[in-house]
Amino acid sequence: MIAELGLAALWLAAALAALQLVAGAFAQRDGTTELAGLARPAAIIQGVLAAFSFLMLLILFAQTDLSVKLVAMNSHSAKPMIFKLSGAFGNHEGSMLLWITVMALAGALIAAAERRLPERTMMATLAAQAFVGLGFYAFLLFSSNPFERLPQPAMEGMGLNPLLQDIGLVFHPPTLYVGYVGLSVAFSFAVGALLTRQVTPDFARAMRPWVLGAWIFLTLGITAGSYWAYYELGWGGWWFWDPVENASLMPWLAATALLHSASVLAARDALRAWTIMLGVVAFSMSMVGTFLVRSGILTSVHAFAVDPERGTFILVLLSIYIGGALLLFALRAGTVSEGERFSVTSREAALVFNNVMLSAILGIVLLGTLYPLLTEAFDVRVSVGPPYFNPVGAIFVVPMLMVMAVGPLLRWRQDNIVRIRLPMLIAGGAALAVLLLVTVTTNIGILPLLGLALSAGLGIASFMPLRGRKLRLLPLATWGMVIAHFGIAVALFGMASESAFSEETLAAVEVGDQAEIGPWQVVLSEVRPTAGPNWTALEGRLLVSYKGGTSKEIDPQSRNFWAPPQETTESALVTRWNGQLYAVIGREAGDGRWQLRLWWKPFVTMIWYGGILIALGGVLALIGRLFADLKRRAVKLRGAERRGLSVRNVEPRDAGA
């Protein structure tokens, strides 16, 4: 019954998406007809129905209803409740339902809340959103029905991949999906504005909170995913340029560029076509990412679907949406003028430079990710990994970081570089000092060296925009920028330090023996059996002490899951302010000695603290923008009342943010 309710709600939601598309499209032809009035309510009800459908799936998983195929294939009665629930989207069908739910909810939210755009653009936007949604509804209903029943209920479920039974993976997919799908709103806005040719600062202001919101979630999703891979997979790496990781990085790169470009459009009415283009590209990258992960074209931990039919389906959707949007762009971009002008030394110019750099980095990641798939189609197998991405990416990352340090100090439109020579000298001097110091004292690779120097320069430069300003009067959005830029410096420092100074020891030790790693002493004091709800494990008891200080106990495990049967390693970590000790216990060598794998990773945690800071900066900017918008709206309302006009007829017109 619950499954049927869910399926019915899904069909109804799809029908409403069709209605929304038709209503929005008709509004284009003959203004506000009766039908056009239906677009907003349709979007809102569609959101409610999709959410209801997803709720039904959650209930099915909570109850472990084994007559439903998806539950039987991915769940198990002995799993802890939280992993039963996360199992609902830890598979292909469920995650696609989550995708469409988030998308429908986002559509409902713009329909309910967005009043800044001209009504025609708004209708075009809702129609575009519905058009994209319909494709994914069709995909779900025709080739990935999550509510399919089994002819015979299963006796027991097949269980969820133990690697995915982790608290990080409860939050990672929804976070990332909100980010991916939030960009669909930017896409729809861009298409809507192209259709009605109204690319204005107001359009950028309407779009910006969505891009910011999606970008915050993407940042958090990537950060969490990276930390999950680091501690759960048990090999101490935090980024491997795996196609699945790249699939989440590419929309982030595009969204970062879009965010900055939209800010220029909102404040200065420049970069119109560029912003539209990035709006299209950002969501296209989300779809490309979904295609890579969902089609089974890469077979890795994330790629659950091994069904070519689905891959083809997504590929067709992808070409319709991306191809269609790019075609529209090609046809209309010429009629959208570039907007206000600016000089070479101006904040706009710095932002344009970094937008081009971000796009180039995106190009490299896309190439490196897709190229092996391309050659595989011709039966040539190549691998593209860190030795390619790191140096080639650095060609663009290094100049970008330099300009990023200077850009926020420049004035809009026109500035003189001499005016900001002092902050430039300080930041540049700090970078040079670190460069020299590290070169003299250590012997590390060129990339980590550059990373350390740039992080020092950027870290100082990121606070420079605060110089000479009244901090209490500073807009929240500016604080957001400062913190996000500082976060980049912090993360960069973590990455460089991890790659330059990590130490690793492999040791075979008997119980009672000692091993050393960097400044740590590690004693294996005991190996004992232990058990959890759906696993048994051998647990090593390690007494670790930093530079001979008081010792601390950590317990890495080697776990045996029985549904499905699989062995995993649970790493144990000791976090200090200056780094992390990372311990993994392996198997017994046969002579009573146990295999220990130990790492000391100085300042590795800065990578994720940096990620959190970046997201925090985004949150501050979002709050600042929303409050400013509310204030602006209230002022407009009062002004309109005074003139005795209805609010609808007032064209918003106000100077930059």
Next chain:
Amino acid sequence: MMHLRGLMLALLALCVAVPVAAQDSLPPAPYAYNQLSDPQQEAAAQALMQTLRCLKCQSQSIADSDAPMAGDMRHQVRTRISMGEDPEAIRAWLIDRYGDYVSYAPTISETTWPLFAVPLLLILVALIVLWRRIRRRA
């Protein structure tokens, strides 16, 4: 579909962790889980192992994998490094045996030249875009 999924899980089990059912009867090669005593040689071996692909796994380097084959390859790398062989020579030897697929560091060849041509093109395009904007705006 069912058996394919099963196969995948089995493959995952093989790579991500030690297989439960099929315990390897042979003990791992001596240098699979033991480091070289010379820290400099070990560092060179590590650096090389990070850039070699575990052929039985999905997106894992041999440094990160518990698959028996990755262990054997680590043993090969460490032994050859300890005999003073050049890391790039070892890579070439492995590529010779297993194909380009084994190395995460693509080298310029008939099949991989676009990987290096496109970035150059990107630099060019970026310069042109910037140049045009600067000239138009200035």
